[in-house]
Amino acid sequence: MKNWGIQSRILLITLLPLIAISCVLGGYFIKVRLDDLDTLVEQRGLATIRQLAPACEYGLVSNNKDVLQKVANSTLNELDVRSARIYNRFQNEIVHSGPDMKIIDDRDELPNEIQIRHFQDSIRLITPIFAQNLASYENLDLSAIGFKQDELFSEKIGWAELELSLTNTELKKYQALLTSCLLLFSGILVCTIITIRFSREITTPLIKLTQAVESIKQGNLDVRINSESGGELRILESGINSMASSLKTAYDEMQQSIDQATEDYRQTLEQIEIQNVELNLTRREALKASQIKSEFLANMSHEIRTPLNGIIGFTNLILKTQLTARQLDYINTIKKSSEGLLAIINDVLDFSKIEAGKLVLDKTPMNLRDLVEDVLTMMAPAGQDKGLELVSLVYSDVPGDLIGDPLRLKQIITNLVNNAIKFTNKGSVIVRTMLEEQKQNTVTLKISVTDTGIGMTEDQQQELFRAFTQADTSTTRQYGGTGLGLVISKKLVEHMGGDIGVESALNQGSTFWFTVKIQKAEESNTIYEVNRLMEKRALIFDTHPTARLALSHCIQQWEMDADEVDDLDILEELAFQANESQSPFDTIIMGVGQDQLESQQIIETIRRLQEHLNLPIIVLINTTDQQTVQRFQLLNVSCLTKPIISAKLHETLINNFFYPAQLHKHNVHEHLPEHSKVPQKGIHILAVDDNEANLKLLRTLLEDLGHKVSEAKNGAEAVEQVQIEVPDLVFMDIQMPVMDGVEATKTIRSLDERKYLQIPIIALTAHALSGEKEALIQAGLNDYLTKPVSEDQLSATIAKWVDKGVGATSQATNTPILLEPNRPKLELPGTQISTQQGIRHENASQENPTQDNSEMNGNSVDIEECLKLAANKEDLAKDMLSMLVASFDRDIPPITSALANGSRNDLLNSVHKVHGGTRYTGVPKLREICHNFESAIKEDAPNVQIEEYYQAFLAEVDTIKAWVSASDWIVTDQK
Structure with missing residues (x-):
């Protein structure tokens, strides 16, 4: 109805009440007329039967059927009378006239008073007859008809019955209904025509007004309306014409204004174009200046770092000579000043790089x-000098393997930890470290860094994260620093989609925290022999x-059970109680703080535990002092030294449980931090640098x-030197004459x-601008060090890249590498050597060990998998394979015996034992055969299928034995 026009609304308003009233009144009068016709038929029947009853009195009393028949026949002349009957006083029909009446099934006897019954197409009336009018018949012989004088009246x-037909009445009803409907529809039609005629007097002017408004809306402001109507429509017509005239005037004025504004805008654009040309020239000059500044920063980095390299390097060399107390003080002052200057240069260059928008993650x-453990290990000496406890607490729900920028994350954490220390x-x-x-x-x-230091007030916290400022300017002199560390950290965190903040109170310590969004790695690169430590108990x-909590979290990731104590007496009590119970401890891990290093109680406790308990003890000391380490090793x-490195702790636990005889064959430096390790044997290194001082320092440090x-x-x-004699490692300067x-x-x-x-080629660079790391890696270099370099850095780099062929991981690329100096390199199955970098890319399957990867390597023994399952420890990998081969002679006879005896339980136990051994070394074919063999036994497979797996098992065992006998990678007792 909302979309109806005015004419439709007028018709609805006019005709709807008319039709409703007409239908109501017409229906009422038709109903009354039909009821009247029914009443008229009934009344006519009553009048006829009332006349029939007296006329039959004499005939009934005199039993004169002829008279009664005449009376009945005369009744048929009445309108609508169909038939008539007369009954005597014994209810027997004596006279009938007209067609047979319809039989009434439910009538037992004739009524005592007049009765009317309606049927679908007829009406039945019956009335009793009394002798009321016979007194005038004097010669009537009552005895002859069986009546007594007192009974006659x-x-x-008797009774008289009539049947009236309703056919004529129904016809009259239809005639009345048809007449009424014709009159009703005629009236409605006439009213509709009149209404339409008068509605046009209203709608026609409105349509003209609508058309005029639509034309005005489309921009035709010259249109005018003349509908010759009166009243309100005339007023509306006049108003629209006036509005059109006003719009026309306003439009003309607006057009003039637009023309004027367009002219002004054109002149403005011309001025803007002139300014754009000037700004473009200025921008080019600014870009050129920025480029010059970047080049200046790069050159400044190189030029400043180069003499600093000599200063710091020769300072370290002087510190190794005999010096007086005053000279030692001076040299230490020079060293600290040089290191401070280097830190300032690094911060300024990092800040410049971020501000220039050249930071790429x-x-x-x-x-x-x-990564966190590496940072704490690097900062450990500074913390241990102050007697601080450095703790890394990584919660169990934090995923270990991620995809991100480890260098930048390490830079953020290092800044925060350095400030905390x-x-x-x-x-x-x-x-x-927690998962949000x-x-x-x-x-x-x-990631949050909490310290117990001096803390900050709220006002001091407001000054944080601003360039070249510190929370308290007085601390600059006391603690040093440029105030750029937190600014750089904030910028890096924001680049990683996170936030950074601080919670602190004066003299109550501080907590710096930051969040980062990092992508999870699809496959895990962390190799832990978890099932070997599963259900082991540690105290x-x-x-x-x-x-203590961090250590508990660390070992629980390997599915070990851990109990914690903070008292030595309770430690001994629990250890002894557990030893007497059904579930003794498998190892004891003792953390020793700096205030406990000289404690005799610690020493005595360890000795009592060793005297009464046969279990390995691991001591974690918060120092790198070699004398202290040696004292505990005795x-x-x-x-192990704090902070704890989980990989080293895991390796120590494995060695304690499975290789106790090899624990004390290593030198003391095996337990020192990573940066203090050096190869046991000297190697050939090529040092390349155009600066005499740097080259001399590098040579001295390496020698x-x-x-x-x-x-x-x-x-x-x-290039010439490499072709003359291939070195084991090259330290390559970047900026050099002739060829860089x-x-x-x-x-x-x-x-x-x-x-x-x-050949591992390590870059020695003084550059710190964005993109250099990627360019170096793409050029074929394996890693890089930033000048100036220290003896520890050189030692750690050499140990990482050249360490008896053990696979290491590049800090720069996190890519596993395999390098063996002074002997041909072993190309392992499932690996591919890059033509640019000499970096080995892993292609081996990372799936469940039961998955068959024999199609990938084509060998029964996969050396690559052996190394992986042994955490890249070659000696351990060889030992595991040797143990498996040695177990064949012991474990195969029970399998053969159980198969011959038909004992499925014994066969299952024997096969399961060998299957367990295959999971710890690289024998993929045998592992799959054992897996299928064991599954068939559990599923109660037919004997034929069991025999097939048995034969395949024996054949693969023979193949492995033949491979071991022919290989020079492993030496067994069989050779």
Whole structure:
């Protein structure tokens, strides 16, 4: 109805009441008329039967049927009378006239008074007859008809019945109904015509008004209306004409204004174009100036770092000589000043790079637990000098393997931990890592650094995260710093889609936290022999509650059970009680703080535990002092330094449980931090640098480490030296005359022989601008160090890249590598050597060990998988394979015997034992055969199928034995 026009609305308003009233009144009068016709027929029948009853009195009394028949026949002349009957006083029909009446099924006897009954097409009337009018018949003989004088006027003498037809009445009803409907529809039609006629008097002017308004809306402001109507429509017509005239005037004025504004805008555009040309010239000059500044920063980095390299390097060399107390003080002052200047240069360059928008984040695989532990290990000496406890607490729901920028994350954490150590004189620094949110393959992590230092007021907190400022300017002199560390951290966190903040109170410590969004790795690169430590029990002692909790979280990730104590007496009591119970402890891990290093109680407790308990003890000490380490090692315990590195702790637990005889064959430096390790044997290193001081320092440091050193002053000489004698490792400067380090590396990699692809080339660069790391890796370099370099850095790098062929992981690329100096390189199955970098890419399957990967390597023994399952420890991998081969002679006879005896339970146990052994070494075919063999036994397979698996099992065992006998990778007792 909302879309109806005016004419439709007028018709509805006019005709709807009319039709409703007409239908109501017409229906009422038709109903009354039809009821009247029914009543008229009934009344006519009553009148007829009342006349018939007296006329039959004499005939009934005199039993004169002729008279009664005449009376009945005369009744048929009445309107609508169909038939008539007369009954005597005994209810017997004596006279009938007309067609037969319809039979009434439910009537038992004739009524005592007049009765009317209605049927579908007729009406039946019956009335009793009394002798009321017979007194005038004097000669009537009552005895002849069986009546007594006193009974004649009191008893019924008979009955009369009529049947009336309703056909004529129904016809009259239809005639009345048709007439009424015709009159009703005629009236409605006439009213409709009249209404339409008068509605047009209203709608026609309105239509004209509507058309005029639509024309005005389309922009025809010259239209005018003349509908010759009156009243309100005339007023509306006049108003629309006036509005059109006003719009026309306003439009003309607006058009004039637009023309004027367009002219003004055109002139403005011309001025803007002139300004754009000027701004473009200015922008080009600014870009050129920015480029000059970037080049200046790069050159400044190189030029400042180069002399700093000499200053710091020779300062370290002087510190190794005999000095007086005053000279030692001066040299230490020079060293601290140089290191401070280097830190300032690094901060300024990082800040410049971020401000220039040239920061690019890497997306490489990384392990967050290892990353945090690396930072704490690097900062451990500074913390241990103050007696601080450095703790890494990674909660169990934090995924270990992620895809992100480990270098930048490490930079953020290092800044926060460095600040925490700087402003904390006693207590602890705790790094907590927790999972905040996880959506599909992206996780949001929150990392917090809590210290027990001097804290800050709310006003001081407001000054944080601003460039070249500190919370308290007075602390600058006391603690040093440029105030850029937190600013750089904030920018890096924002680039990673996170936030950073602080919670602190004066003299109550501080908690710096930040969040980052990182992508989860599709496959795990962390290899732990979890099932070997599953359900092992450990008793943990540490007086520091958070360190104790962190250690518990660490070992629980390997599905070990852990109990914690903070008292030595309780430690002994629990250990002895558990030893007497059904579930003794498998190891005891004791954390020793700096205040407990000289404690005799610790020593005595360890000795009592060793005397009464046969279980390994691991001691964690918060120092790197070699004398302290050696003192604890003399107690025949495994000694590790804090902060704890989970991989080292895992390795120590495995060795304690499964290789106790090899625990104490290593030198003391095996338990020292990673940066203090050096190869046991000197190697040949090529040092390339155009600066005499740098080259001299590098040579001196390397020779002090026991290595053979060759020199080259530019890239061209480096290429020649490599072709004359292939070195085990190259330290390559980048900016050099004749041929720079990048071009020299590309030339070396492009040489035809494969041995040149496997040389680890480490960049020595003073650059810190964005994109250099990626360019170095793409050019074929394996890693890079930033000048100035220290002896520890060189030692750690050499140990990482050249360490008896054990696979290591590049800090720069997180890519597993395999390097073996002084002997041909072993190309393992399932690996592929890159033609650019000499980096081995993993292609081996990461699926369940039961999955058959024999199609990939084609060998029964997969050395690559052996190394993986042994955490990349070659000796351990060889031992595991040797143990498996040695177990064949012991475990196969029970299988043969059980198969011959038909004992499925014994057969299942024997096969399961061998199957368990195959899961710890790289024998994929045998592992799958054992898996299927065991499954068939459990599923009660037919004997024929069991026999087939048995024969395949024996054949594969023979193949493995033949491979071991023919291989020089492993030496067994069989050879």
